[in-house]
Amino acid sequence: MKATVKVENLKIYAYHGCMEEEKIIGSDYVVNVTAECLLEKEAFEDDISKTVNYVDLARIVKREMGVRSKMLESVVKRICSCSLAEISLLDKITVCVSKICPPINADVERVTVCLTDERNKE
Helix, strand or coil, rough: EEEEEEEEEEEEECCCCCHHHHHCCCCEEEEEEEEEEEHHHHHHHHCCCCCCCHHHHHHHHHHHHCCCCCCCCHHHHHHHHHHHHHHEEEEEEEEEEEEECCCEEEECCEEEEEEEECCCCC
């Protein structure tokens, strides 16, 4: 059976961006993760080890958001790659990272980068 586990609107303060000021003052970010996996019947016997644990997803997101990058694309790719490497039951993942009130010359609420990645089926 196919299942989806989501971590929605995880709020994180981080220091990503190309401008020197962003390295110092940081910004608010919101991260959303959608993880897909195939579940066997054991997953419905109340055993967390038989599914994708949202606590693990949140831990990976927080860790990788703590590694400064100039571009959100780099951050999103790291979160996807680490999640697939560390969570064996994970088949497919979509990660969206939004920078709230980015320092651009426009009245914009947020900018967002999303990436979908999946485990190789070799």
